[in-house]
Amino acid sequence: MISLALDSKPRLPRGVRLKHDAVRNEWTLLAPERVLKADLVAVEILKRCTGDATITAIVDDLASAFKADRTRIESDVQTFLADLAAKRMIDL
Known part of the structure; x- marks a missing residue:
């Protein structure tokens, strides 16, 4: 698994x-010769991957918006983004 720095600013x-x-x-994530279906959780993460916000800021925003446990969200976001980075579908 790819290691993510929390100050990385992910973008498509x-x-x-x-x-x-x-x-x-x-929702789908379209890449050259690849298509991935995106569930609602993935969509909320991907909408925030503009290259402007750090992973920490994305996690904070999601925790606030959904009133959920920040630690759980951070783990889920890191796993999701690491998987996409390994597939070269997100830049960190």
């Missing part, structure tokens, strides 16, 4: 985008 790399399919009412 060139050619990768988050798209909502209105016909199927589902």
Whole structure:
């Protein structure tokens, strides 16, 4: 697993985008020759991956918005972003 620095500012790399399919009412992460379905948790994380906010800021925002345990959110966000980074679908 890729190690993430909490001060990293994740962003979608060139050619990768988050798209909502209105016909199927589902979100997908589109990359060259790859498509991943994104559940609602993934969408909330990916919407915040603009290259402006650090991982810490994203975790804080999610914990505040959903009134959830920050430690659990931090673990989930790090696991999710590390997996996407390994697939080269997010830049850290």
